Each structure stands twice: as C-alpha cells, then as structure tokens.
Amino acid sequence: MNHPGIVLQATRVCTVFLLSSLAIPVAQANDPAVPDSHKVLGVSRADCKKCHVSEVAAWEKTVHYLSAEQRLFKYEANTKKYADALGVTAEGLLESSACSKCHGTVAAVEGLERVISGVSCESCHGGSGGDDGWLNAHQSYGDGKKTRDEETSEHKTMRHAAIDKAGMLRSSHIYKLAQNCNSCHIVTDEKLIAAGHKASSAAFDFVGWSEGEVKHNFFMDKATNADAPTLWSAENPDVAEPAKQRRRIKLVLGTFATLEAALRARAGATNPVVIPTYGGMVAGANGKFAQMLATGNAQIAQIPALVGPKIGLLFAPGANDKKDYNELADKVAELAKEFAAGADKANLSALDGMTQAIQPHYSQQYIQKHGQP
Numbered sequence: 001m002n003h004p005g006i007v008l009q010a011t012r013v014c015t016v017f018l019l020s021s022l023a024i025p026v027a028q029a030n031d032p033a034v035p036d037s038h039k040v041l042g043v044s045r046a047d048c049k050k051c052h053v054s055e056v057a058a059w060e061k062t063v064h065y066l067s068a069e070q071r072l073f074k075y076e077a078n079t080k081k082y083a084d085a086l087g088v089t090a091e092g093l094l095e096s097s098a099c100s101k102c103h104g105t106v107a108a109v110e111g112l113e114r115v116i117s118g119v120s121c122e123s124c125h126g127g128s129g130g131d132d133g134w135l136n137a138h139q140s141y142g143d144g145k146k147t148r149d150e151e152t153s154e155h156k157t158m159r160h161a162a163i164d165k166a167g168m169l170r171s172s173h174i175y176k177l178a179q180n181c182n183s184c185h186i187v188t189d190e191k192l193i194a195a196g197h198k199a200s201s202a203a204f205d206f207v208g209w210s211e212g213e214v215k216h217n218f219f220m221d222k223a224t225n226a227d228a229p230t231l232w233s234a235e236n237p238d239v240a241e242p243a244k245q246r247r248r249i250k251l252v253l254g255t256f257a258t259l260e261a262a263l264r265a266r267a268g269a270t271n272p273v274v275i276p277t278y279g280g281m282v283a284g285a286n287g288k289f290a291q292m293l294a295t296g297n298a299q300i301a302q303i304p305a306l307v308g309p310k311i312g313l314l315f316a317p318g319a320n321d322k323k324d325y326n327e328l329a330d331k332v333a334e335l336a337k338e339f340a341a342g343a344d345k346a347n348l349s350a351l352d353g354m355t356q357a358i359q360p361h362y363s364q365q366y367i368q369k370h371g372q373p
C-alpha cells in the first residue's frame with residue numbers, strides 16, 4: 001500500500017484550515033489509544049529523529065520502547081498465558097491484537113497490520129501520516145520558509161489549527177494526553193484480568209509517571225530535560241514560576257483524567273472481584289480532590305460533592321452502575337474541560353505541597369539497564 005508523501009504546500013494547509021470546523025476528536029477514556037493503523041508511519045518512516053534527536057534517544061530507554069520486544073515478540077511465560085486466554089496466537093501477537101493495542105504500535109504496511117514498535121510517539125501524539133495527517137502541517141512553516149524561526153505568527157496559528165484538526169495530541173492538550181495514558185494503564189477486559197493480567201498500573205499518577213524515564217521535553221534546549229515542558233513555557237511567557245505551574249496543572253488534569261477513566265471502568269465492570277479495584281481508584285482520586293479544595297478553584301470544588309455520595313456504593317455491583325457511573329464520568333469530563341480552559345493562569349499555588357511530594361517514576365527495567373538515575 002502506498003503511503004502518501006509527507007511534503008505539503010503551505011497553501012494546502014490554509015485550505016484545510018478554512019474549510020474545516022475546529023472539532024478535535026476526543027479520546028474515549030477506556031478505549032485503548034489505538035491510532036488508525038493507516039495513519040501510523042512509525043518513528044523511522046516519519047523520521048521524527050530528523051528534528052527530535054533527543055526525544056527519540058530518551059524514548060529508546062523506556063519500557064514503552066521495549067514492550068513490543070518483551071511482550072509481543074516472545075510468546076512465553078505470562079505473555080503466553082494471557083494470550084492463550086484471549087485466543088491470541090504467537091503470530092497474532094505481531095498483528096493488530098488484544099495485546100498489541102496496549103503493548104505496541106500497529107501500522108498498515110503493504111496491506112498488512114503489523115506491530116512495528118513498542119508504545120511510540122504516535123501512540124501518545126496520534127497517528128501522523130496521510131495527506132490530511134498532522135505530520136504534513138507540523139513541518140510546514142509557510143511558503144519559502146524553511147525553519148520554525150522564519151514562520152509568521154499568523155501561519156503558526158493556522159498550522160496549530162490544522163494539526164489539531166488532524167488529531168495531533170500535543171503539550172497544550174494535557175487532558176487528552178492524560179486520558180490517553182489511562183486508556184492503556186487501566187485495563188478493563190475482564191477476561192484478560194481473570195487470566196492474571198493486572199487491572200491497572202498501581203498508583204499511576206500522571207505527574208510522576210510522565211517525568212522520570214518518560215520525560216522528553218527537550219525542545220527549546222536540547223542539552224537539558226527541563227523542569228517544565230519547554231514549549232509550553234515558551235508559549236506562556238507571562239506565567240509566573242512556569243515549572244511549578246505546569247506541574248500543578250498536570251496534577252489537577254491528571255487526577256481528573258484518572259477519575260473519569262476509573263468511573264468508566266467501574267461503569268462497565270461486572271466481576272465483583274475486579275469492581276473494588278476501580279472503586280478504589282475513584283475513591284483515591286476523589287480524596288486527592290478533597291486535598292485540592294484549598295485552591296478555591298470552582299471546578300475542583302464540585303468534585304467531592306458529586307463523588308462523595310457514591311463512595312459507599314463503589315465497591316459492590318449495583319443495578320444501574322452502567323448509567324450512573326457513565327453519567328458521572330461525563331460530568332467529570334466536562335468539569336475537566338472547563339478547568340483546562342482557564343488553567344494556565346489559575347491560582348493553584350496551594351497545590352505545591354502535593355506536587356513536591358511526587359517523585360519521578362523509573363521502572364524496574366530502566367533501573368536494571370541504566371542504573372539508578
């Protein structure tokens with residue numbers, strides 16, 4: 001199958017922008033983040049490295065990068081046990097499967113769906129290829145302009161609108177990035193869990209887990225992995241204490257995303273053994289919001305009142321679980337979006353005690369391979 005070229009004229013980007021609505025596809029919290037395989041180019045074919053050498057080098061040290069190798073290319077031990085339980089064969093592991101959607105990146109290569117790597121750039125930032133894919137617009141700075149520095153601000157606004165429309169998840173979309181993590185880090189397939197697979201990454205927290213080995217915000221200064229995302233800081237020059245503010249925002253939106261995803265997982269769960277796992281996650285996220293009330297923030301303030309009355313019901317199946325918890329999740333998602341809209345400038349300094357207590361996360365595999373950071 002032919003993949004459309006990735007060179008696009010600036011005029012084309014303008015057309016896309018003018019003709020389109022600005023609707024952005026929203027990741028469904030419990031639908032694992034599977035980019036359309038026809039849009040996935042992969043790190044090599046997309047040549048992300050051409051412009052993002054340090055980001056690619058950082059990614060290659062992570063468990064995400066290794067996961068395909070360890071879980072999909074070797075049909076043994078627990079991989080075999082879980083795969084057998086779901087009827088996934090050794091060959092199936094390398095294709096689009098119930099396992100590869102979380103442990104790898106699947107691309108349509110010459111008409112066949114193949115695992116091309118572990119969890120990759122496009123797993124988190126969206127499939128990039130195709131005429132209307134985000135990569136074209138991402139690297140097009142306007143007629144005759146070769147670098148981002150030469151780009152006009154009007155063109156940049158237009159470019160961002162075009163890549164957003166094409167479904168790129170970028171630093172400004174922190175809630176969607178966090179939803180995306182949860183779509184893999186909370187497992188909802190009860191058959192898979194019954195076979196022994198974990199129902200979630202215990203103690204997943206968006207701040208700590210996107211720091212440590214996963215952190216790759218080198219953009220403005222390639223020599224350092226900055227405390228706060230460098231692009232976000234550059235695009236928000238008026239924000240005081242950008243590193244602190246960014247972590248506060250990530251704490252709040254990460255907790256919103258976990259609460260939403262845990263509620264949806266709880267809504268769909270029927271196994272009384274698994275229900276307390278999701279119930280515990282909901283209660284845990286609600287507890288964090290209770291600690292955040294000191295911010296006086298309008299959206300945060302609504303959560304304990306919404307979720308509190310459900311706490312006693314969370315741990316055992318109920319007749320209307322599906323409807324009740326999905327409705328609550330919708331409400332939480334709405335509040336998260338309202339919060340995100342004003343987050344850059346919100347006064348969140350009351351959260352510093354909480355953010356300071358969060359440690360960057362390094363996996364056991366990372367430590368074994370690269371030593372204690």
Ligand code: HEC
Nearest residue numbers: 046047048050051121122125128135139148170171172231
């Ligand atoms: C031709 C150079 C080039 C290529 C190729 C490229 N990028 Fe970028 N990327 C940039 C530049 C320049 C920026 C700085 C932000 C901006 O102005 O868009 C950037 C920013 C980003 C951002 C942050 C955007 C934001 O607004 O928060 C992400 C995510 C990203 N790139 C991912 C990728 C991935 C994944 C690939 C491969 C599929 C890729 N890039 C390929 C040049 C490139």
Ligand code: HEC
Nearest residue numbers: 032071078079082083086098099102184185186187198201
């Ligand atoms: C919804 C996403 C998701 C799906 C689907 C999924 N996994 Fe996982 N898997 C994970 C996550 C996340 C972890 C890491 C959990 C942690 O943080 O400890 C993991 C861990 C593992 C591990 C290492 C831990 C252990 O139990 O030995 C194996 C092996 C594994 N998965 C195999 C599989 C196989 C085989 C399938 C398909 C039958 C599969 N997974 C489907 C998300 C998923």
Ligand code: HEC
Nearest residue numbers: 048052055056059120121124177217218219229230231232
């Ligand atoms: C596990 C998910 C994940 C993967 C895999 C991933 N990213 Fe990101 N990326 C993120 C998140 C989350 C952010 C925003 C981080 C923040 O705000 O702290 C981000 C931010 C970025 C930025 C902006 C950094 C800055 O300096 O502002 C760039 C550029 C980027 N990613 C490129 C890449 C490239 C290239 C790859 C593949 C080599 C990649 N990402 C893989 C989740 C991911």
Ligand code: HEC
Nearest residue numbers: 033063067101102103119123180181184209210361363364
């Ligand atoms: C496409 C699915 C997917 C997405 C999206 C994803 N992850 Fe993961 N992540 C996994 C899987 C699967 C593992 C376990 C890999 C293994 O053990 O083979 C993992 C492992 C990790 C680990 C190492 C955990 C350990 O102790 O072993 C960290 C940290 C992590 N993810 C953070 C994140 C963050 C932060 C995000 C969002 C920005 C994210 N992940 C998005 C699938 C995903």
